[in-house]
Every structure is written in structure tokens, then in C-alpha cells.
Amino acid sequence: MPKTEGGARSTVALLWGEQGQPTRGPKPSLTPARIAEAAVAVADAEGLDAVSMAKVATSFGVSGMALYRYVPGKDELVDLMVEVVLAERPDLTDAGPDWRPRITAWARAISAIYQAHPWLVKATTLRRHVTGPRQFGWMDTALAALELTGLSYAQQHQAFLLVIGHVRVTIQQSADFDADYAREWGRLTAERLDRDAERFPALTRAIAAGAFEPAGADALEFGLDRILDGVQALIERAPHD
Amino acid sequence: MPKTEGGARSTVALLWGEQGQPTRGPKPSLTPARIAEAAVAVADAEGLDAVSMAKVATSFGVSGMALYRYVPGKDELVDLMVEVVLAERPDLTDAGPDWRPRITAWARAISAIYQAHPWLVKATTLRRHVTGPRQFGWMDTALAALELTGLSYAQQHQAFLLVIGHVRVTIQQSADFDADYAREWGRLTAERLDRDAERFPALTRAIAAGAFEPAGADALEFGLDRILDGVQALIERAPHD
DNA sequence: TTAAACTGTTTATGGCTGAAGCAGAACTGT
DNA sequence: ACAGTTCTGCTTCAGCCATAAACAGTTTAA
Numbered sequence: 001m002p003k004t005e006g007g008a009r010s011t012v013a014l015l016w017g018e019q020g021q022p023t024r025g026p027k028p029s030l031t032p033a034r035i036a037e038a039a040v041a042v043a044d045a046e047g048l049d050a051v052s053m054a055k056v057a058t059s060f061g062v063s064g065m066a067l068y069r070y071v072p073g074k075d076e077l078v079d080l081m082v083e084v085v086l087a088e089r090p091d092l093t094d095a096g097p098d099w100r101p102r103i104t105a106w107a108r109a110i111s112a113i114y115q116a117h118p119w120l121v122k123a124t125t126l127r128r129h130v131t132g133p134r135q136f137g138w139m140d141t142a143l144a145a146l147e148l149t150g151l152s153y154a155q156q157h158q159a160f161l162l163v164i165g166h167v168r169v170t171i172q173q174s175a176d177f178d179a180d181y182a183r184e185w186g187r188l189t190a191e192r193l194d195r196d197a198e199r200f201p202a203l204t205r206a207i208a209a210g211a212f213e214p215a216g217a218d219a220l221e222f223g224l225d226r227i228l229d230g231v232q233a234l235i236e237r238a239p240h241d
Numbered sequence: 242m243p244k245t246e247g248g249a250r251s252t253v254a255l256l257w258g259e260q261g262q263p264t265r266g267p268k269p270s271l272t273p274a275r276i277a278e279a280a281v282a283v284a285d286a287e288g289l290d291a292v293s294m295a296k297v298a299t300s301f302g303v304s305g306m307a308l309y310r311y312v313p314g315k316d317e318l319v320d321l322m323v324e325v326v327l328a329e330r331p332d333l334t335d336a337g338p339d340w341r342p343r344i345t346a347w348a349r350a351i352s353a354i355y356q357a358h359p360w361l362v363k364a365t366t367l368r369r370h371v372t373g374p375r376q377f378g379w380m381d382t383a384l385a386a387l388e389l390t391g392l393s394y395a396q397q398h399q400a401f402l403l404v405i406g407h408v409r410v411t412i413q414q415s416a417d418f419d420a421d422y423a424r425e426w427g428r429l430t431a432e433r434l435d436r437d438a439e440r441f442p443a444l445t446r447a448i449a450a451g452a453f454e455p456a457g458a459d460a461l462e463f464g465l466d467r468i469l470d471g472v473q474a475l476i477e478r479a480p481h482d
Numbered sequence: 483t484t485a486a487a488c489t490g491t492t493t494a495t496g497g498c499t500g501a502a503g504c505a506g507a508a509c510t511g512t
Numbered sequence: 513a514c515a516g517t518t519c520t521g522c523t524t525c526a527g528c529c530a531t532a533a534a535c536a537g538t539t540t541a542a
Contacts, residue, residue: 010430023539025334025488052529065531074530127419130426136441144443153450155463162464165410166403172511173402178368185371188253193377200377202385207317209394223406226471233470265509266519293498306500385488462514 011076015083016134019184029058030071036080040117043081048119051078055107078123079130089137099148100228105165106142109134111167118175121168149235159231166227220223246388252317256324256373273311277321281358285324289360292319320362320371324360330378333386341469342388344404352408352461359416362409390476400472407468411461418455438482 014032015020038059042051054064055076071077088137095105105211114120123129142163146156197204252259255273263269279300283292292314295305313320336346355361364370383404387397438445447453 003379004370010429012426012433016433022485022488024538025250026490026538053531054529063491065492068531075510108400125413127409130423131430133433133440136444140441142443143447147443147446153447153452157447157452158460158463161414162407165414165464166406169410171407172366173406181369182498185253188251189372192253192374193278197373199374200381202388203377205388206384206394206398209393211398217299219399219402222396223403223468226403226475227464227467228468228471229474230470233474234467263509263519265507265517267507267509267521269520271520287489294500295498304522305498306523310520 006072006193009131011072011079014076015079015130016073017133028070029062030070031067032080033084035060035067035070036077036084037108039065039077040081040084043119043123046119048122051081073127073128076130077224078126079132081132082120082129084121085112085120086132086134086138088134089141092141097148099145100232102145103142104224104228107143107163107167107220107224110138110164111171114167114171115175118171121172121175128176149231149239151231152233153236162227162231166223167220174217185204243435252313252320252371255312256320256332256371258374260438269311270303271307271311272360273321274325276301276311277310277318277325280318283324284360284364285358289319289363292322294318299403316367316369319371320373322463323337323361323370324373326361327354327373327374327375327379330400333382338389339394340386341473343386343389344383345388345465345469346443347379348408348461351379351405354410354433355408355418360410362416390471392479394474403468404465404471407464409478411464412458424454 019032035056039051039056041059042055050062051074053067057067057076059062060066069078071080090106090109092102092105095101124135139160142157142160146159149156149159151159191206193200193207260273276297280292280297282300283296285329292315293305294308297318298305298308301307308318312321331345331347331350333346336342365376380401383401384397390397390400392400434441434445434448
């Protein structure tokens with residue numbers, strides 16, 4: 001029933017699961033959620049760029065245009081994919097009453113989801129992205145943990161951005177890594193670096209010391225520890241209660 | 242002279258400025274660098290997605306296909322754009338002999354470049370991105386500053402990733418913000434959040450406290466201070482000399 | 483029973499990257 | 513001087529993509 005324009009239901013209503021179902025006409029054979037699930041399968045297997053309306057439609061044996069009866073466009077489909085993949089917010093009470101174990105558990109939980117679906121970074125970065133209820137749920141859980149710091153709300157928000165930003169960057173740096181491609185160009189680039197070693201002295205030393213070996217420590221944990229140490233220092237410096 | 246395949250010069254040679262110029266045939270009317278500069282102008286004005294071979298070519302009054310005589314493909318053009326925009330590495334000796342002022346100055350300098358060209362984030366995130374000499378130069382400068390921490394090379398590398406990651410995330414979060422779009426959907430979403438306030442208690446409190454007002458403090462400086470406080474704590478905890 | 487509402491199709495438009503082939507320009511060695 | 517070679521820049525084309533428009537068929541409400 002609630003329509004906005006054309007034959008396309010409102011994106012917000014779509015994300016919050018409030019599509020009033022029609023009464024007349026043939027029974028719909030699909031739902032937005034099923035379409036989003038099929039799109040997620042494509043993205044998991046071949047990346048977000050491989051998600052095209054036509055390819056998703058073949059999962060159901062219908063033409064590409066059929067999907068436009070359920071989803072206003074591709075941007076909105078991507079928004080739906082995000083909500084499909086985001087499980088319900090985690091329960092952090094197991095992590096105890098302190099802010100730090102809680103936000104750490106939160107970061108690990110959402111990082112696991114990002115790791116399973118690396119395209120999430122790009123999907124939630126699109127400038128026309130609309131935030132859905134599950135995304136808000138995860139935000140709420142993180143902010144609840146950070147309220148325990150006693151920091152100001154503005155500082156809580158900044159700390160939240162810092163943590164989620166770190167998770168996203170970490171995933172991006174590991175997921176964009178194409179081993180075959182890196183080998184190919186890494187060899188050519190290494191030659192060039194060798195030839196110009198005195199031009200990049202610190203870099204050359206770091207490479208020689210093996211600092212760029214991918215077998216290094218877990219980037220998520222390292223950064224999280226540093227960031228939360230910094231938040232800790234802020235709490236101690238400026239007590240708010 | 243040094244060709245790899247087809248008529249396309251090697252991307253690595255291209256980035257390092259080692260294209261041996263041809264002797265026979267008509268004088269080339271363009272150069273890879275000039276093409277990249279025109280592409281940068283398009284990206285600055287309309288975003289990276291608006292950079293198409295055809296559109297860049299119109300800057301020179303030639304057809305889109307003409308550019309393929311100078312650049313193997315679009316991915317390589319984007320790599321060149323990155324090198325064009327990255328100025329020469331900064332001189333950090335003004336910042337004194339300590340690691341912290343140096344890496345802070347470094348972060349501010351590269352953040353200024355990212356801010357002037359927000360598409361840099363996406364451009365250097367493409368999985369087939371090839372790192373050029375100027376990018377290596379900036380890396381080298383950062384690692385030289387972090388060598389002063391006395392941390393292990395692996396830790397220096399992780400700290401570097403943390404800092405550059407923070408700069409990139411900060412830019413992405415501010416640059417992807419489309420004010421008109423945010424107003425449009427923000428209103429609809431706010432209604433929904435109001436209706437479900439008890440479902441998102443911490444989020445509701447934070448919004449009520451004005452923590453989401455964009456007029457907040459500088460995200461770059463806040464995160465940088467937290468991260469470097471964390472690095473400081475690591476140095477104090479595990480002295481390496 | 484008729485009209486409205488709805489689904490899924492075909493067709494078409496305009497965008498993009500990039501392959502192939504062609505005309506003509508400018509250099510090389512004879 | 514004059515081929516032959518090599519190079520530029522063009523046109524054409526194929527194959528993707530999102531999505532607009534028009535249409536045929538289906539189901540229900542009035």
C-alpha cells in the first residue's frame with residue numbers, strides 16, 4: 001500500500017520491513033529479502049562488482065527487469081544486502097560490566113561479519129547508502145558499551161567512529177589483497193626498490209627486517225589494543241564523573 | 242623502447258617514468274602525465290566514477306581510443322593519477338627529533354592531500370593498484386619517523402598501517418557525506434528511530450545529546466591523539482633499547 | 483462483468499571498457 | 513630519393529551494465 005513514486009516502494013519502508021502487500025494481481029513470486037539473499041550469494045562468490053540485476057535474476061529464472069517490481073534500483077538492493085548479512089546485534093553482557101571487554105567483544109563480532117562478507121566495506125561506503133535497523137542495532141550496542149566510559153557523548157561518538165573505522169580499514173587492507181597479482185607486480189616493484197635503495201632507506205630496512213611479511217600479527221587486535229589504550233588514557237586524563 | 246605486450250608500455254615503467262620515447266612515427270601529441278592530470282581534474286570536479294576514457298579525451302579534443310596509445314587501460318590511468326596528485330614526500334626535520342611530532346606532521350600532510358582529492362581513497366583501494374615511487378616515498382618518510390620509537394620493525398609497520406588507515410577512514414567518512422541526500426533520508430530515518438526509541442536506547446540518548454552534530458571536533462586529530470597515546474603506551478610497556 | 487492493480491516480458495537507450503582495423507605521418511636505412 | 517617500418521589517432525564494433533517504456537497476461541475488488 002504505502003508507495004512513494006512509480007511502482008517502487010520506499011527504501012526506508014523496505015529496510016524496516018514495512019511493505020504493505022498488495023491485494024490484487026498475480027501473487028508475487030519473489031520478495032525483496034529473497035532477492036537480497038541471492039545477491040549476497042553472488043557477492044560472496046564473485047565480489048560486489050559482479051552483482052548485476054541480470055545475474056541475480058538468473059538465480060530465480062526470471063528476467064533482469066522483473067527485480068524492479070520488488071526493488072527500486074541497484075543502490076537499494078545493496079542496502080538490503082547489508083541488512084540481510086548483518087545478524088541481530090550481539091549480547092555483550094557475557095563480556096562483563098566494563099567498557100573495554102565489551103567494546104572489544106563488539107569489535108571482534110562485527111569484524112567476523114565483515115570478514116565473511118568483505119564487500120560490506122564498499123557497500124556501506126556508497127554515498128547514497130541508507131542505514132537500516134540492524135545497522136542501527138549494532139551502533140546502539142557499541143554506544144551502550146562506550147557509555148560506561150563516562151566520557152562525553154561527543155567523545156563516545158568519536159570513539160565509536162574510531163573503532164568501527166579501524167575494523168573496516170583492517171578488513172579492506174586484508175580483503176583487497178590479491179595474492180597472484182601481488183606476486184606478479186611485487187617482483188617488478190622489488191627490483192625497482194632494490195635499484196633505488198638509497199632513495200627509500202627506512203622502507204628498505206623495514207622490508208629487510210621482514211616487517212612486510214603477511215605472516216605478521218593480527219592487525220585487528222594490534223590496532224584495537226592501541227586505540228583502546230588511547231581511550232583509556234583519555235578517561236584517566238579527563239574524568240567526567 | 243621497453244614494451245611488454247600489444248602497444249602498451251609496462252605499468253611499472255610508466256609509474257617510474259621510464260618510458261623510452263619512440264623515434265619513428267608522428268610526434269605524440271600527449272603524454273601519460275598530461276592525460277593523468279586531465280583525469281585528476283575530472284575526478285576533482287565530479288568524482289572518480291565520472292572519469293571515463295571518453296570524457297578525459299575530450300579535454301584534448303581527441304577520441305577516447307586515442308588515450309590507449311599512451312596508457313594500457315583505465316586501471317593504470319588511475320595508478321598514474323595517484324602519483325600525479327601525491328606531491329614529493331614532506332621534510333619532517335622541522336618537526337624536531339621526536340617520533341610523535343614527526344608522525345603527527347606526516348599524518349596532517351597526507352591528510353591534506355587526501356582532503357583535496359577524496360577519490361584517492363578509492364583509487365588506492367582497488368585490488369589491482371600498483372604502488373608508485375611517490376607513494377613509496379611517503380611510506381618511507383613515515384617509517385623513518387616510526388623508527389625513532391625503538392619498536393620492532395613489525396610493530397613499526399603495524400603502527401604505520403594504523404595511522405594511514407585512520408587518515409583514510411576519516412577522509413572517507415567526511416567525503417562520502419552528501420548533505421542533501423542525508424537531509425532527505427535522515428528525516429525519514431529519524432521518524433523511524435523516534436517510533437522505536439526503546440529499541441535503540443543508547444543511540445537515542447547520544448542523538449539527543451547532540452553527539453551526531455557534524456559541528457563536532459576534528460575527527461582526524463581526535464583519532465590521531467588516541468592512536469599515538471596507544472603507541473606511546475606500547476613503547477613504555479616494552480622498551481626495546 | 484468490468485476495471486483496476488499487479489507481475490513479468492520484450493525492446494530500446496545511453497553509458498562504459500576495450501578489441502580490431504585503417505589512414506596517414508614521420509623516421510630509418512638503402 | 514625512396515621504400516619499409518613504426519607510430520598516432522580515428523572509426524567501428526562487441527559486450528557489458530542500469531533502467532525507462534510499453535505491453536500481455538493474471539487476479540481481485542467493485
